[in-house]
Amino acid sequence: xxxxxxxxxxxxxxxxxxxxxxxxxxxxxxxxxxxxxxxxxxxxxxxxxxxxxxxxxxxxxxxxxxxxxxxxxxxxxxxxxxxxxxxxxxxxxxxxxxxxxxxxxxxxxxxxxxxxxxxxxxxxxxxxxxxxxxxxxxxxxxxxxxxxxxxxxxxxxxxxxxxxxxxxxxxxxxxxxxxxxxxxxxxxxxxxxxxxxxxxxxxxxxxxxxxxxxxxxxxxxxxxxxxxxxxxxxxxxxxxxxxxxxx
Amino acid sequence: xxxxxxxxxxxxxxxxxxxxxxxxxxxxxxxxxxxxxxxxxxxxxxxxxxxxxxxxxxxxxxxxxxxxxxxxxxxxxxxxxxxxxxxxxxxxxxxxxxxxxxxxxxxxxxxxxxxxxxxxxxxxxxxxxxxxxxxxxxxxxxxxxxxxxxxxxxxxxxxxxxxxxxxxxxxxxxxxxxxxxxxxxxxxxxxxxxxxxxxxxxxxxxxxxxxxxxxxxxxxxxxxxxxxxxxxxxxxxxxxxxxxxxxxxxxxxxxxxxxxxxxxxxxxxxxxxxxxxxxxxxxxxxxxxxxxxxxxxxxxxxxxxxxxxxxxxxxxxxxxxxxxxxxxxxxxxxxxxxxxxxxxxxxxxxxxxxxxxxxxx
Numbered sequence: 001x002x003x004x005x006x007x008x009x010x011x012x013x014x015x016x017x018x019x020x021x022x023x024x025x026x027x028x029x030x031x032x033x034x035x036x037x038x039x040x041x042x043x044x045x046x047x048x049x050x051x052x053x054x055x056x057x058x059x060x061x062x063x064x065x066x067x068x069x070x071x072x073x074x075x076x077x078x079x080x081x082x083x084x085x086x087x088x089x090x091x092x093x094x095x096x097x098x099x100x101x102x103x104x105x106x107x108x109x110x111x112x113x114x115x116x117x118x119x120x121x122x123x124x125x126x127x128x129x130x131x132x133x134x135x136x137x138x139x140x141x142x143x144x145x146x147x148x149x150x151x152x153x154x155x156x157x158x159x160x161x162x163x164x165x166x167x168x169x170x171x172x173x174x175x176x177x178x179x180x181x182x183x184x185x186x187x188x189x190x191x192x193x194x195x196x197x198x199x200x201x202x203x204x205x206x207x208x209x210x211x212x213x214x215x216x217x218x219x220x221x222x223x224x225x226x227x228x229x230x231x232x233x234x235x236x237x238x239x240x241x242x243x244x245x246x247x
Numbered sequence: 248x249x250x251x252x253x254x255x256x257x258x259x260x261x262x263x264x265x266x267x268x269x270x271x272x273x274x275x276x277x278x279x280x281x282x283x284x285x286x287x288x289x290x291x292x293x294x295x296x297x298x299x300x301x302x303x304x305x306x307x308x309x310x311x312x313x314x315x316x317x318x319x320x321x322x323x324x325x326x327x328x329x330x331x332x333x334x335x336x337x338x339x340x341x342x343x344x345x346x347x348x349x350x351x352x353x354x355x356x357x358x359x360x361x362x363x364x365x366x367x368x369x370x371x372x373x374x375x376x377x378x379x380x381x382x383x384x385x386x387x388x389x390x391x392x393x394x395x396x397x398x399x400x401x402x403x404x405x406x407x408x409x410x411x412x413x414x415x416x417x418x419x420x421x422x423x424x425x426x427x428x429x430x431x432x433x434x435x436x437x438x439x440x441x442x443x444x445x446x447x448x449x450x451x452x453x454x455x456x457x458x459x460x461x462x463x464x465x466x467x468x469x470x471x472x473x474x475x476x477x478x479x480x481x482x483x484x485x486x487x488x489x490x491x492x493x494x495x496x497x498x499x500x501x502x503x504x505x506x507x508x509x510x511x512x513x514x515x516x517x518x519x520x521x522x523x524x525x526x527x528x529x530x531x532x533x534x535x536x537x538x539x540x541x542x543x544x545x546x547x548x549x550x551x552x553x554x555x556x557x558x559x560x561x562x563x564x565x566x567x568x569x570x571x572x573x574x575x576x577x578x579x580x581x582x583x584x585x586x587x588x589x590x591x592x593x594x595x596x597x598x599x600x601x602x603x604x605x606x607x608x
Contacts, residue, residue, distance in 0.1 A: 050518060074520030085515025089533045098519050147519070
């Protein structure tokens with residue numbers, strides 16, 4: 001589904017992504033995890049061409065993204081960000097219908113799809129005509145996810161979508177997202193810095209640091225066979241009392 | 248407010264002169280006031296001490312409006328009586344009237360909220376129209392000045408509107424793109440705003456005068472431009488100067504409106520696959536619109552006021568009446584120019600306020 005081929009990018013002299021190659025298979029729930037500044041978000045934003053790499057290639061669906069028109073590419077890919085980015089002057093229904101509107105779906109189809117998505121994400125029918133500022137944080141992010149799913153994309157990009165939510169709401173949304181993914185077989189790429197989230201949701205975890213890929217693997221592989229001491233440290237597998245003592 | 252009422256009763260309500268040039272004799276309200284005025288006055292006093300419930304606000308605002316109209320009618324009636332057998336006599340509204348009118352308007356403004364405002368304003372306008380049409384104000388000096396200069400007044404009013412419109416439309420066409428550009432490029436904004444601020448600090452008379460020489464030279468150098476109406480005096484320098492003044496509020500509010508669009512909203516708009524044009528028209532502009540309208544409102548009201556000064560360089564408009572009145576010390580003629588300017592400014596202000604409220608839903 002997605003392939004990064006020796007991708008590199010500099011931003012203001014700093015190497016954000018450094019010769020990174022990575023493959024994400026169709027139907028996978030891939031987690032990009034790592035400390036702040038590891039390059040997770042930058043990598044994600046290269047998939048829908050919100051950022052362009054200086055070197056290397058990014059392929060989506062077997063085709064290099066730079067050969068695809070950015071708007072058309074983005075309309076085929078769902079996109080959710082942490083602060084939701086909901087349009088404040090549009091109602092919940094209008095927000096969800098953003099991409100179908102851009103694709104000029106007939107009105108009836110848009111209404112039907114909006115209803116379907118609101119039900120899927122447990123958004124009460126009465127919220128249809130509300131504005132984003134009238135919703136709770138959890139409801140806002142449900143709308144954000146519904147908006148990303150609206151045109152039924154095969155690929156979903158999520159940039160720390162649940163980081164700003166309280167633990168209870170976050171847990172509920174994580175479960176729902178996992179159910180949606182399992183039922184639809186969509187490919188999901190999600191950025192997180194929350195290790196628990198990665199371990200419980202991902203089918204594959206890609207651990208990044210300093211713009212480089214430290215290790216890729218299933219949650220079990222990462223825990224049982226960390227590729228390097230850094231990976232083990234990040235996963236919290238090294239116990240503090242086993243660290244060599246100073247003189 | 249009570250102080251104002253007391254002062255108003257002491258000051259002369261009307262001023263009566265045997266002709267236009269002689270100075271007048273004061274007439275107090277107590278000499279004229281019919282009993283019916285007591286009721287609204289009482290209401291006004293009572294409303295000062297009543298709780299701020301919706302019903303009381305409406306009642307007090309309506310009472311104040313009725314009082315204002317009653318005062319006007321009283322003045323007109325008195326003037327009519329005084330004018331009998333003395334066609335040259337002039338009866339002007341005196342300080343007492345204006346203080347009372349101001350007290351009424353203040354009290355009304357105090358009670359103005361939402362639909363009450365619209366209702367009271369409509370009632371006031373309707374009452375005024377009835378008084379004017381019924382002819383009960385015809386013998387007031389103000390209306391006599393109007394009757395003598397009807398044609399001139401209508402021309403001046405139209406000219407004033409023409410100046411305001413020919414200023415605001417180009418101001419919008421220039422200011423909007425400038426505001427967008429200033430919001431996009433920080434360096435352009437840093438260069439533009441000090442310049443616009445500088446223009447704003449130039450006194451309007453000075454700016455009008457400053458434009459005379461270059462425009463006259465331009466018109467002389469290129470007859471084609473002169474053919475389009477460009478000249479050192481008249482409409483062209485007036486509109487140009489007013490345009491320069493009106494740019495700052497428009498450009499600043501456009502830029503501020505666009506800058507307050509959250510970065511996350513723009514990011515998700517791009518991520519959803521909107522083109523740059525779609526992002527501007529569907530996302531940025533609607534979110535910036537309330538601020539933009541507010542800037543336009545400031546510009547429009549300011550232009551209505553400043554257009555008065557444009558009369559000094561031969562642009563015409565209501566200012567020409569005001570300056571004529573000032574030069575011949577005819578206070579009523581000055582009023583004939585000032586009152587429509589005030590009404591126009593209030594109207595424009597209310598119009599844009601209404602638009603902004605509709606947009607805010």
